[in-house]
Amino acid sequence: MITVTLPDQSTKSFETPVSPFTVAMSISEGLARNTVAAKVDGVLVDVTTPLTQDCSVELIKFDSPEGREVFWHSSAHLLAQAVLRLYPDAKPTIGPPIEDGFYYDFAHLPIKQEDLEKIESEMKKIAKENFSVERIEYSSENEALDAFKDNPFKQEIIKEAEGGLSAYKQGEFVDLCRGPHLPRTGMIKAVWLNKLSGAYWRADADNEQLTRIYGVTFPDKKLLSEHKERLEEAKKRDHRVLGRRLDLYGFEDVSPGSPFFYPKGAVVYNELLSFLRAEYRERGYQEVITPLLYDKALWEQSGHWEHYRENMFLVSEEGHEASLKPMNCPSHCVVFNRTQYSYRELPVRIADFAPLHRNELRGTLGGLTRVRKFSQDDAHIFCRPDQIKKEIADLILFAHYLYRDVFRMEFNHVELSTRPEGFLGEIDTWNAAEAALEEALNESGVDFVINEGDGAFYGPKIDFHIRDALGRTWQTATIQLDFNLPERFSCQYLGEDSKKHPVVMIHRALLGSVERFLGVLVEHYAGKLPLWLSPVQVRVLGIADRHQAFAQEVVDTLNDAGVRAETDVRSETLNKKVREAQLDYVPYILVIGDQEVDARSVSVRTRDNVDHGAKPLDEFVADVVSRIERKE
C-alpha cells in the first residue's frame, strides 16, 4: 500500500502494483488517455513506471511544455520507425524534440521533398497500429553495443554515454533513448512532416552528411490545423517580408546584420525616437551623443575586455586596440564623471540612442530581431540608494504607458530576479534594493513573479515580457540595478555630509533594441502600423486631372498641420490607386471629385476598405491631427 500526493496536496492510497497511469485512471479515464508522462517526486518518467513507495505525482499532458517535449520525442521515434520500414538501409542517428516539433537525422537516406508524404502516411499507419511503448534497460555497455551492432552512430553514442543505458521499443522498432515516452503510439493523432534539409553528424562539416526530416505532431487533428493557420498568419506577418514589400527596410550582403532603413522606414524610426525624446523631456531625462569607438583602456576598466571581447568588433589604430561599443554603460559613466554632482542634483538620467555593434555570428543573423547593429532606447540613471524605489516606480509607470497606452500590447509577465550566489557588494545594500524593487512593483499593482537568485552578480533586475497579437511573448523592457560599474568607474556624488558616496546605477531600456522592437511591432500589427507611426498617413486621389489642384491643396493643408500626406498623380485608374493605397496600408485614402472641390470636402476611405463618406476638409484635418496626438 503506497500513498500518492497530488499537486493540489490531496492524497490517494493504492495497492501495488501501481503506476502514474493507475493514478490517472483513478481520477478519470479521459485523463489517463491524455497523460503523456508524469513527474514523480519532481522527476519526469513514463506513465507506466511502477511506483514503489510514497511519493508526489504530477500528471503531464500535451498542454504543458514538458508534455509537448515528450510527445514530440516519441514522434521522432515514430518517424524513424516509418523511415526504416520504407528505407531499410537508412541509419537513424539522433532525433530530438525542438521548439515547434521535432526532427530526426538519418544516414544513407537519399530522399526528396516529395517522399515526405509517403513517410507521413507510414507514420499515421504505425500510430494507428497503436503499439505499446516499452522501456528496455541494458545491464552493460556491451549489451547495448550488441543491440545496435548495425548502427555505428548509435555505437558512438553508447561509448560516450555516462550513467545507465536504455532503449524504447514499439513493435519491431527499438531506439536507444533515455526517455520518457508516450505509453502507446496511438496517442499521436495528427502528423505533418514539413521540411527536409541537410545536416552533418555532430554538426561538423568534416563528418558524414545526413538527411534531416522535420515534423510536428498533435494528439488531435484540430490542433494541427490551428498550428498551420498560425504559421500561415506568422508568414503573412513576417516582418522581413513586410519590410521589403512596404519599402520600410531591407538587408544587403555588404553589411550583414545591419538593417538599411529606407525613407519610409526611417520615418517610422525617427517618429519613434521623437516620441521617446518628448517623453524624456517630460520625465527629466537628458540625452547625450557619444563616441562609438573606444580604446581598450575603457573596456578593461568596465570589465568588457575580459568578459565580452569576443562579441565586440575590434579595430586597431596607431598601435592602440579599440572596439566599437556593444553597449552604452561605460561611456555614460565617463559622461557622469565629467563633473562632480552633489546629492541635490541626483538623479541624473542619461539617455542615448547611439548605434551599438555586436559581433554576432553571420549564421545567427535574421531580420530586425537578430542584428549586429542596433540602437537601444537606452538610459542610465545615476541615483542615491534612497532614490531607487521612486525611480523604479516611475520606470514601471513609464513601461505601462508605453506598452498598454501607446502600443496597445499586453504584459505577459513581469519577473523580479534577486541576489544570486557569488554576488558583488554588501548584503544590506542588496536587501534594501530588493525591498525597494518589490515595494515599487507591489504598489504599481503589476503582477510579477520572483526568480530567487536569478539576478546578475552586480544587482537585481526586473524584466517585462509582452504578448503580441499572435500570442507570442517577447522580453522587452529591462530595469537592471548595478552596484559594480559605479565602483569600477568611481562614480560618486557629494553627499550632504560633504563626503563622496558611490551612486547606484540603473540600466534601463523600455523598448530594448529599437530595431527588434520595430520588427515585433510590424508583426504585431501585420504591417498595418498605427496612424501616428505610418510613414504615409493620408493619400489624396483626384478622380480626374481637374481635381488635382484641390487634391494638392488638401495635401499641403495636411502637411502644414504636421500630417504626412501625399497625392498620386500617375495616369492609372482611381480603382487601381485606391487598391494600391490599401496595399501600402495607408490609413486614410481621400478621394476628390467635383462634389468635393465644390464643397471643399474630402471623401474618406480607410485602409480596411470602409467608406466614411464626405467630410469638410477642416473637420477631417482636425480629426486626423487629434487622432495622431492620441497615438491612434
Next chain:
Amino acid sequence: MITVTLPDQSTKSFETPVSPFTVAMSISEGLARNTVAAKVDGVLVDVTTPLTQDCSVELIKFDSPEGREVFWHSSAHLLAQAVLRLYPDAKPTIGPPIEDGFYYDFAHLPIKQEDLEKIESEMKKIAKENFSVERIEYSSENEALDAFKDNPFKQEIIKEAEGGLSAYKQGEFVDLCRGPHLPRTGMIKAVWLNKLSGAYWRADADNEQLTRIYGVTFPDKKLLSEHKERLEEAKKRDHRVLGRRLDLYGFEDVSPGSPFFYPKGAVVYNELLSFLRAEYRERGYQEVITPLLYDKALWEQSGHWEHYRENMFLVSEEGHEASLKPMNCPSHCVVFNRTQYSYRELPVRIADFAPLHRNELRGTLGGLTRVRKFSQDDAHIFCRPDQIKKEIADLILFAHYLYRDVFRMEFNHVELSTRPEGFLGEIDTWNAAEAALEEALNESGVDFVINEGDGAFYGPKIDFHIRDALGRTWQTATIQLDFNLPERFSCQYLGEDSKKHPVVMIHRALLGSVERFLGVLVEHYAGKLPLWLSPVQVRVLGIADRHQAFAQEVVDTLNDAGVRAETDVRSETLNKKVREAQLDYVPYILVIGDQEVDARSVSVRTRDNVDHGAKPLDEFVADVVSRIERKE
C-alpha cells in the same frame, strides 16, 4: 631704356639700371618704403633685382599673402642673426614663414622661455641697425659648402639642393636661402617671439633634437597690437574652451577625435538636425538610416578600397575584411538600387546623418574641427542630366537660406571648379553640366570665381566659403557632380523610351560636418548661441521662496509652448543667480517677485545685461515663441 607694365596695364619707361624699387620710387616714396618684394613677369623677386628687359611689374606689400611670406621669411633670418649674436655656438637649421608668422629651428641652443625676451630685444636692435639685405649667388656647390663649413645642417641642405645656390647677407649674418627678402632689416618695426618648443631635424624623432622659436613681426607696431587683440579674442572664443565651460561637449582620451556631446550640447545638435529635417520635408528630401560597417566588397566597387583605405578604420570578422564608413555615397547607391526608378520619379534626394569615421592621425586631432567621428548633413541627389540646373539652383537657394537668413553669416566667396586633365566621362556631358552649373550660379546672382581645371576627375563642383565674426573663412557647403559612382554601381533610371540610362549623382553637404560647423558656430557667436539654438532659452528666478510656485508655473507654461525653460532653486542670492545665468549665456532671465506674482507678469532681462522691464506672462511667451520661430 626698358618699358615696365604695371598691374593696371599702364606703362612706364626707365633708363637702366632699374629695379622694382626704382619703379616704386617713381610712383611714391611711401610706396617704395612699403614694398617688400616684387613680381616680375609673374616671378617673385627682391625689390633690388635689376630689370634688364621690358617686363610687367607688380609691387608686393605686407598686405598680401605673398608679402607677408617674404616679410616673415626675412624675420626668421633676423631671429637667427639675433640668436647667433647671443649664442655663438647655436647652429641655425631651417626657418620658414608659416601661416601666422615664422619659426626657426636651432641646434645647440639650450634656452628657456624667459630667454625669448632677450632675443626679441636683440632682434629689435638689429632691425634698427637697418642693414641692407644682399643676395649672394654661389657659382658651385663647393663654394657654398665652404661658406657654411661650420654648419653640418646647411651642408646637408646644400648637397641635396637642385638648381642654383644662393644666400642672403645682412651685416655679419649670412644664411643659405632662395629668397626673395626684404631690402632692409629696418622695415621690421614690431617683433614678438611667442613660443618655444622642441623639434627634430627633418621632423624625424631619430634625428638630433632642435630648439624651435616661433615669432611674428609687423611693419607697424599698431598691427602687432591688433594681432594680439585678435588672438586674445580667438582664445576667448575657442570652441574647445567654451564647449567645456558651457558644458556643451568635451573630449576624452578613451576615444580620441570623437566628441562627447553632453546634455546641453546634444540639445543644440538635435535642434540643428530637427531644423534640417523640417527643411528636408519642405524640399523633398528623403532621410535614410544606413549601416556603418561594410564589407570590403562595397569599397572595392566604389574605389575607396584602392584610394582611401588608409583613412578607414578596418575591422575583420569571420574571415571578412570590413570598414567603418568614411562617407555615405556608396551606401546611398545601394539604397537607390533597391528598386527600379523611372524618369518620372527622379530626382530622388537621399539624406543621411549617419556617423562617419575617418582614421585621422592622433597628432592631427583637435576640437570639433579635426575629428575622427562626425556626421554630415549629407545628401545625394540622383537625377536626370536635364535636371541638373534646377537642382543646383535649388541648392544655391538652400545654401543662401541657411547661411544668410538662418545663421547670419556672409559668404566670403564661391568657387566653381571645372573639368581637369584626365577627367572621366564624355566631354559633352561635362560641357552641358558645367554650363548648367554656371547658369544656375549666374541666375542666383551669387558672385563666384571659376577655378579652371580644378574639378575632381569625376565631375565639376561648387564650393562655398563663409566668413565668421572674426573675419576667418571656412569652406562649408559643397555641391559635387559625379558621373563616376553611378557607373560603378550601375545606378540607372528607366527612361521614357523604356530603356535604362545612367543617373547623375550630386553629392551635397551644406553645413559640411555637423561637428565642425558647430565648432565654427560657437566661435562665430563667441558661445552666445542664437536663441533658437540655446540649450536653455529662459531661466526663471524667484526672488524669495514664496515666489517659487509662480516661477515654476512660468517654466511649465514656457515648456508647454516648446520653449526650453528652467528655474534655479538653489539657496543663493538673486544677484549670483542672475550673474550665473548670464555666464551660462541664457538668452532670457526672468525675475519673479511680489509684483510679478500679483500681476502674472515677468521681469525680463537679457544675457547682455539689458533690463527690459516687466511684461505680462502671455505676452512674453508669445514673443519668445515667435522669435524662436524666426530663428533669432
